[in-house]
Amino acid sequence: MEPVIEIRDLVRRYGRQEAVNGLNLDVAPGRCYGFFGRNGAGKTTTIKCLLNLLRRDTGGIRLFGMDPVRDEVAVKRRLTYVPDQVAFHPWMTIRDWFDYLAAFRERWNTEKEQELLRRYELDAQRSVNRLSRGERMQVALIGAVCPEPELLILDEPTSGLDPLVRREFIRTVIGAYQEGDPANRTVFVSTHLITEFEGLIDEFTIIDRGQEVLSLESDTARERFVRIRARFTEPAPALEIPEALTIRRDGREAEVVVNGAHDRVVAQIEALQPEEMAREALSLEEIFLATVAKPRAAA
Amino acid sequence: MRLQLNFKSGKPPYRQIVDQVKAATAAGSLRAGEALPPIRTLAEQLRLNRNTVAKAYAELEHQGIIENAPGRGCFVRDGGQPLRKDARRALLAEPIDALIVQAHHVQIQGEELIDLIRERQRRLGEGPS
Known part of the structure; x- marks a missing residue:
């Protein structure tokens, strides 16, 4: 199946600084794809290159198999984009704003609009100028979902919102978006607040300093990245585990984080006869922290 | 039926749904003919992507635990296991x-x-x- 987004060796510099430095990425249709990175990792630059808001220096980008520079209109009629800072025409009501957006679109799902306004308890007659930060993002997301595009691009949709609001609304909006034709509803969402997206993301790329650090299916990632805890009857022995991402010893306890090969590592620790041992999967956020801020494993 | 996910288990969420629905039918808390929640409802309740819930339901259907009545949703099949x-x-x-x-x-x-x-x-x- 042709990828919805295809990025090959993308490079974009600001002056001599490389914001994106050889990025590769493929997003298959129907997926909810996470693009994780710290602030300044190159997420927004990449997204702006996808949307032809920035020119790439070198490398290839295809959206729906088309070139976003040459086929800009054909590409953009099939996607919507919500930037991290949303802006409206301040004299408009929510109703005016949606009518304005709908005028540019081939489709506008009024039922979906009504349903989401109701769920967020938003009155369409309110002025967009009097909305709280969270409400502004809600209005922007409703505006991005109602045209039922094949691709929804969200850049840091939850940053700056309080935790309660962001947990609630991101899942309702993604649920509402996918409803109807899930095979042709692809989400590409960039964020550094990964916890809210734990169950929503099918697959992700972690980007750091403009380069891909890790791309994996979420299920595979949680299978591979494992934390093993062991408690010994004596102070924990020194552990030599070459494949460990981190090893910590604290009194009688030891904690090892590994990427794959955990059966081997478990067997190795078991041979040291701990009195108790447990393993658990890392969350996506913990995987992000373990791979990006990679601390040197104690040798 | 109350489903609970544990991301720390390392077991893929769709597999956790499959196992819990199977456990609920085995325990009788989910009976033949009873409906499973719609995909979107369950997805929102569990904070999951709908793809994950859809995958779980497809797997349950494949295993003969539930059946999908187009337009009406998914139901627990009555006892008659298709396998010998x-x-x-x-x-x-x-x-x-x-x-x-x-x-x-x-x-x-x-x-x-x-x-x-x-x-x-x-x-x-x-x-x-």
């Missing part, structure tokens, strides 16, 4: 072997193991504690 008895017994061989091996390592064998199975079966029937 020997095939059904064969399905259990592998987990039982694994259980026996593990039981051996914690020194629970023979009658004690059988008793333990009966006890767990009884507790499952009483529903989640």
Whole structure:
């Protein structure tokens, strides 16, 4: 199946600084794809290159198999984009704003609009100028979902919102978006607040300093990245585990984080006869922290 | 039916749904003919992507646990398992072997193991504690 987004060796510099430095990425249709990175990792630059808001220096980008520079209109009629800072025409009501957006679109799902306004308890007659930060993002997301595009691009949709609001609304909006034709509803969402997206993301790329650090299916990632805890009857022995991402010893306890090969590592620790041992999967956020801020494993 | 996910288990969320629905039907808390929640509802409740719930339902349908009535949703199938008895017994061989091996390592064998199975079966029937 042709990828919805295809990025090959993308490079974009600001002056001599490389914001994106050889990025590769493929997003298959129907997926909810996470693009994780710290602030300044190159997420927004990449997204702006996808949307032809920035020119790439070198490398290839295809959206729906088309070139976003040459086929800009054909590409953009099939996607919507919500930037991290949303802006409206301040004299408009929510109703005016949606009518304005709908005028540019081939489709506008009024039922979906009504349903989401109701769920967020938003009155369409309110002025967009009097909305709280969270409400502004809600209005922007409703505006991005109602045209039922094949691709929804969200850049840091939850940053700056309080935790309660962001947990609630991101899942309702993604649920509402996918409803109807899930095979042709692809989400590409960039964020550094990964916890809210734990169950929503099918697959992700972690980007750091403009380069891909890790791309994996979420299920595979949680299978591979494992934390093993062991408690010994004596102070924990020194552990030599070459494949460990981190090893910590604290009194009688030891904690090892590994990427794959955990059966081997478990067997190795078991041979040291701990009195108790447990393993658990890392969350996506913990995987992000373990791979990006990679601390040197104690040798 | 109350589903609960644990991302720390390392077991893929769709597989957790499959296993929990199967457990609920085995325990009788989900009966033949009863409806499963719509995909979107369950996805929002569990904070999951709908793809994950859809995958779980497809797997349950494939295993003959539920059936999908287009336009009406998914329902638990009535008892009539489509597989023949020997095939059904064969399905259990592998987990039982694994259980026996593990039981051996914690020194629970023979009658004690059988008793333990009966006890767990009884507790499952009483529903989640």
